[in-house]
Amino acid sequence: MNDAHIYEAHDLKHDEGQLPPENWFDRSETLQKLRKNKKFPTIWCSGCGIGIVMGALIRAIDHLGLDNDKVALVAGIGCTARMAVYMDFNTLHTTHGRALAFATGLKIARPDMKVIAIMGDGDALAIGGNHFIHTARRNMGITALVVNNTIYGMTGGQYSPTTPLGGRATTAPYGNIEPPFPICDLAIAAGATYVARSTVYHALELDKFLAEAISKDGFSVVEAVSYCHTTFGRLNKLGTATDMMRSLKDNSIAKSALDRLPPEEQAVNTKIVRGKFIDTDRPQYTQVYANLITRVQGGEK
Amino acid sequence: MAEVIAIPGQPQNVVLPAKKGPRGEVFIYATWCKGCHICVEFCPPKVLAMDADENRPRIVAPEKCTACHFCDTHCPDLAIVVRKLE
Numbered sequence: 001m002n003d004a005h006i007y008e009a010h011d012l013k014h015d016e017g018q019l020p021p022e023n024w025f026d027r028s029e030t031l032q033k034l035r036k037n038k039k040f041p042t043i044w045c046s047g048c049g050i051g052i053v054m055g056a057l058i059r060a061i062d063h064l065g066l067d068n069d070k071v072a073l074v075a076g077i078g079c080t081a082r083m084a085v086y087m088d089f090n091t092l093h094t095t096h097g098r099a100l101a102f103a104t105g106l107k108i109a110r111p112d113m114k115v116i117a118i119m120g121d122g123d124a125l126a127i128g129g130n131h132f133i134h135t136a137r138r139n140m141g142i143t144a145l146v147v148n149n150t151i152y153g154m155t156g157g158q159y160s161p162t163t164p165l166g167g168r169a170t171t172a173p174y175g176n177i178e179p180p181f182p183i184c185d186l187a188i189a190a191g192a193t194y195v196a197r198s199t200v201y202h203a204l205e206l207d208k209f210l211a212e213a214i215s216k217d218g219f220s221v222v223e224a225v226s227y228c229h230t231t232f233g234r235l236n237k238l239g240t241a242t243d244m245m246r247s248l249k250d251n252s253i254a255k256s257a258l259d260r261l262p263p264e265e266q267a268v269n270t271k272i273v274r275g276k277f278i279d280t281d282r283p284q285y286t287q288v289y290a291n292l293i294t295r296v297q298g299g300e301k
Numbered sequence: 302m303a304e305v306i307a308i309p310g311q312p313q314n315v316v317l318p319a320k321k322g323p324r325g326e327v328f329i330y331a332t333w334c335k336g337c338h339i340c341v342e343f344c345p346p347k348v349l350a351m352d353a354d355e356n357r358p359r360i361v362a363p364e365k366c367t368a369c370h371f372c373d374t375h376c377p378d379l380a381i382v383v384r385k386l387e
Contacts, residue, residue: 024330027382034379040333041378047337051377059374203374242342245375 033058033068035088043082047241049200049226053147054083056203056224057116060210061089071114074103076128079154079228080120080147097127100135103142111141111286114214121148122160125181129161136190138285139218144192145210146183146221149228157231168235183223188278193218196276199225201248205274212276218284225252225272248272324386325368331357333380340372340381 025031034040044050061071071089075081077096084091090113094102103117124132124146135142151169152158159169161181168175187195194216196209206224213220227233227244238244255275258266327348336356341349346365349358349372358381368385 027328027384028373030373031379031382041335041380044377046335046377047339048377051379052375055374055376055379200375241337242339245339245343 029062030055030058033062033088034086038086040086042086044079045230045241047229047245048079049149049224049241049245050080050083050147052200052203053080053145053206053224053226054086056206057083057118057145057210058087059207060214063207063211064215066114066214070112071116072103072106072110073116073118074099074106075118076120076123077154078120078123078152079149081118081123083118083147097123097129098131099123100128100131100140100142100144104131104135104138104140107140107142107286108289111290114143115141116143116145116214118145119147120153120160121146121150121162121183122152125161125183125186133186133190136187136192136219136221139191139193139282140285141217141287142219143210143213143216144187144219144221145213145224147224147226148183149226149232150180151228151232153228153231157228157235163232167232169232170235184221184277187221191219191282192221192278193280193282194220194276195223195278196221197223197225197272198274199248199252199272200227201245201252202274209276212279216279217287218282323368324364325366325370326384326386327360327363327366327372328382328384329358329360330380330382331355333378334358334376335378337377339375339377343371343375345369345371 025036042051068089073084073087073089074092074094075084076094076099084093092102099117099119103115107115119128148162150160150162150164152160157170159172159176163169163176163180165179166175184195184197194213196213198206198209209222213222225248229241229244233239233244252272252274255273258269258273334357338351341351341358346367348360348362348366350361352359368383370383373381373383
């Protein structure tokens with residue numbers, strides 16, 4: 001290990017037993033982009049969909065052929081935000097809900113970088129809801145990856161802004177009485193230039209949407225619908241990880257398939273709609289800012 | 302492509318692969334696996350089966366793998382790699 005001096009300086013013991021054999025990382029391109037000196041397995045529960053989203057994000061970046069040093073991952077707090085720790089890119093692990101605020105600063109300082117903000121549903125919409133709508137309004141060149149598991153998993157299963165109506169949580173023992181936030185509709189209304197949604201069952205579709213979102217110049221949002229089987233699934237009797245994965249397969253419909261249905265059936269649709277909802281172009285903030293600097297400096301003597 | 306069979310009525314030196322279509326090879330790194338059953342439950346040709354003692358998947362029918370990449374794209378712990386055989 002070439003970082004042995006770091007461990008030595010901090011008097012840390014390097015746990016060799018947790019590290020995989022050297023040739024394991026060489027077996028696929030996805031594994032090449034993981035941090036080689038990080039302790040694995042990941043902290044997530046057995047069967048959690050967040051690991052699948054991590055794989056999809058790595059494959060999307062790999063597909064675009066981006067340099068690792070030109071990609072910055074900004075994460076907040078929560079189960080989802082732990083994702084940034086395991087990947088070998090520039091990473092920023094920030095305070096709860098402020099991932100987009102830190103990402104905005106990073107993008108203005110380094111407009112050449114591809115900035116990806118990784119957030120959970122509570123992180124993006126409750127604590128950081130304000131940052132979410134204003135980053136969309138300014139059209140910052142950031143990709144927001146919102147992993148929606150409908151609950152605050154890490155803190156013990158409190159209901160979040162996306163918990164479905166009637167869903168039980170530890171802070172809603174008789175069922176949630178608040179209507180959930182539609183993440184994609186909110187992002188479109190606030191002015192995002194690319195909005196798409198997919199589920200962890202449709203991982204390859206998620207790859208495609210993430211690759212399109214990252215290559216987009218303006219603010220792009222990808223909602224990855226996941227599940228939390230250890231708190232939300234247990235409290236609502238939804239079964240194991242495989243049961244919840246199967247329910248994502250059965251209870252989701254592609255946007256193209258929904259559009260072909262008669263209007264009266266579309267109106268009563270309760271399934272998760274997968275697909276790309278908007279793909280437009282609008283002046284991106286850092287570009288407008290650079291133009292302003294040129295104009296103002298050129299105008300002076 | 303492990304197995305080859307001779308076709309009756311044809312010259313004996315002509316051999317064809319047992320199954321058509323792409324084939325794959327599965328690698329599992331069991332130390333990273335947490336035993337969530339996703340790969341075993343969803344594998345279309347049932348290449349994998351759960352080892353009850355260790356709560357880890359085991360490759361029981363390697364010749365059936367069609368390199369569909371479901372298990373390696375859906376493994377939450379990135380403990381599976383599928384390589385497509387030529």
